[in-house]
Amino acid sequence: MVSIVYAAPTSIQDAVELLADNAMPANVLAGGTDLLIQTRAQAGSAESRLFVDVKKIKGMSSANMTPQGLELGPSISCAEFTARDDIRALYPGLVEAAGLIGSTQIQGRASLGGNLCNSSPAADTIPALIVNSAQCVIVGTQGERRVTVEDFVTGVGSNCMHQGELLKLIFVPTPVARTSDAYLRFIPRSEMDIAVVGAGVSVTLDASGSCQAARVSIGAVAPRALLVPEAAAALIGTSLDAAALTAAASAASAAAKPISDKRGTAEYRQHVVGVLVKRATLIAADRVKP
């Protein structure tokens, strides 16, 4: 069983210093819904760990709408996030992704930044953030840097952050007019499960319904969520007719590099990711305000 040393700094600078200290391995604690389970799983280990609770830092749990976009404190809980009508109006797909995590109870603690930093291939919010061109603002002892969400995650459970770095902000740009998004995941049950396949789609339509821009991201079909420009290209310039949707689905299936595991076979995931891309595209298009 791991021994936990708990710290709750009130400033970014204090947090970064604690995380950079080499005395013991350190983890950022936001909602803790992944971290506590993972720590508990190491029952036989006798090591000491530092948990740096970032929720007491001003701004880490808030969400501000600016003309440029949404400034999202990474430790905002999914429950607070999904309750915000102003956010839902602009990013309905991102809100539905956050609303799929765990259960109602879990969403009271689980955070968007935690979902991102846990960097699971099956994380629901990551494809939804990617299609919204979200960026991560990372702060460390050396200063700040910005990374797109699609480049943030580097593999199964790993990301580009180094020891001593903290995710300070998630920035989601304001979508251009006549844009909307959708996120769908497949699970064998109705809730409380982990995505077998996930797909996020954002589309921008012109007045005639023709697709001007699109982003497609797929989850749980590769070591990390993938942005699939080929699928987007299949949609752009079309009226999202059946042929375009089929082409996008094929592009998503082709980009997917799934494994077979207890949650589904590779063959199954490859097929279903295309199905979800089609369905999410139609939902996103339907949400575009005239």
Add this chain to the structure above:
Amino acid sequence: MSEAREFKHIGQRTIRPDGYDKVTGRANFGADLSLPGMIWGKIHRSPHAHAKILSIDTSKAEAHPDVLAVVTASDFPAIQSETIAVGEGSEDLFDLTRNLLAADKVLYHGHAVAALAARSERAAAEALSLIEVQYEVLPPVLDLRAAMADDAPVLHQDMFTEGYDKKPEKPSNVATRLEAKIGDIEAGFAAADVIVEREFYTPTAHQGYIEPHACTVRYDENGQSMIWCSTQGHFDVRARTAKILDMDQTSLKVIASEIGGGFGGKTTVYLEPVALLLSKKSGCPVKMVMQRTEVFIATGPTSAAKLWVKVGAKKDGKITAMQGRLAYEAGAFKGSPMMPGVMTMFAPYDVANVCVEGFDVVVNKPKVAAYRAPGAPQAEFAAEMLVSELADQLAMDPLELRLKNAAREGTQTLYGPKLKSVGLVACLEAVKNSPHYQAPLGTPQSGKVRGRALASGFWFNMGGQSSVVINMNPDGTGTIVEGSPDIGGSRASMQMMAAEAMELPISRLKPIIADTDNVPFSATTGGSRTTYATGMAVVEAAQKVVQQLKERAAALWNLTPEQVEYADGVVHAKQGDDQLSVREICQAAEKTGGQISGQANINARGAGPGFAVHVCDLEVDTDTGKVDVIRYTASQDAGKAIHPGYVEGQLQGGAVQGIGWALNEEYIFDDQGVMENSGFLDYRIPLASDLPMIDTLVVEVPNTFHPYGVRGVGETSIIPPLAAVGYAVSKAIGAPITTLPCSPPRVLKLIQDKA
């Protein structure tokens, strides 16, 4: 029993006496008892599915400053092979001991190898890694085909298949072969116009009780040892533990805690004898609580099964022959529920020619335990799938086909007796006339297809030994002391039956589950026996109390008992105005010979078999293979529903477990026999949001053996869903389902292969 009897309490929907404690969190479950000086036990488990144990070195663990005891199989007294009753089946005591702690071999991933107890739960968990075991890894035998192959690695060198005339020359993984038949199966098929035949497969599935196994024990060298545990049968825990540790039963008291689900899985022991051994060695009380993963990998799931079935019928639908060949995985030790599978397979049918052959097969998986109608869901799944297919081949309504061939009073069963009054036809009629079956299936949205199917189910139900004492208190209230752990609302039923027999308000009668020292032996709660058998004992004890009340009142009036009568809690003299209430008689008990109580220790026979018929509507997403049940109705014969709400709950709970087994539940192993989904995230039991309301149709065909007509209702309801769901999926996608569960990847593959 009399016809159309008027009941005052029976048939009401009372609040269960244990309800408040459970909803407020006051109820004490298996892990809730702590004692002064208590320490924590943990189990070191095998990482291999099949291996020889070369050595076990516990010295480092023993040297840990917080570790107070370490035990291995060598700490058990020598045990001889002996068959003992367990819930609805039996197990071998020697095998049970080997399952508690492996001796020379480990036989499944998670098999217990050693146990230790330490001052804290944390220290115990840390010290487990100090136990060093050297293994010689053997090839694992992971399914029936591998186990039954000629060149299969043999799990037990001393196991020779029983059930053949001649003892086989070679040891085998097949423990037992059984054949049961009536009539002439060849002639039956020769007389058939249509014959259907298919092989099916069902996976390893777990009971999925929410409460993990847990106990707190205290060994006492002066004969006052104690076990507190979550169990369906504390007398069986006492018997097993006493045998294994070579103790007298009188020196061991077992207290059944409240139980958070059992479904058959808490009818044997996993922790209790090991904990008591740790307590004996350390001199301290010991608590042991399993983690969820341990529950999955090391406690009894039910058997995976391979089920071949063949049915022949005349053009008019009269079935002439039914034949089955069943193989059940027992897990690491012999003793699958193959026999009840053989006996129940075709029980819903009145057919002259029946033959079923069964095989009990060991594999490198956890030893199976009872699970709600053990063995029946698998066998009856295969039979019901094929009967539905036969209906389609004959272009008959599947309900009419079942009515035409339904088992009824006088039907010769494969397991021996001719049926007495049973409710299958009544269940079929109830479904036929139900709003559900009358309604059209409806048209799905594009991209989805729908199917409807129905299936029957049969379970024997059991009687057996039950003991009850009703102690009247000086204020005229009564305590119903029973020995049957309440796993499904039985205390409420006991209270209602006593209230009916004693004509008293239920609020004046309190049912309690006594420990093994405080009530005579009572068999395990299992086999749907408790409301039937313990209920009979309650009624008998209550009648004895009423008789005494009459005697005491008569004595006060210088009358004979025949000169008084009892009604609504009052004894009246038949002549004159003298009357005394129960309260007054109890208050005066010291003047009339001491306190009043009634006792009944019975061995109940004549449990009425339970029949059920379920109908399922479902929808399949043809792009993902996901199945959604959209409407479901469960009909079952309860004989007499003592508490209709809890009877409906049993029907619904069984239906949901069966639906889960049909749709998503299965053990997933890697190629070395390591379970990959040992948690509720990936072992997917249904969620409330997955299912529609399960509608119930409770049919009441009284069981003549019970004073109020009760039949057990706890188990039959898990049987029909497997085929009701399975065949509805077949109908929806237009391709035969042969393998459960109907998980999305499997269903999608069938859809794609068909296209």
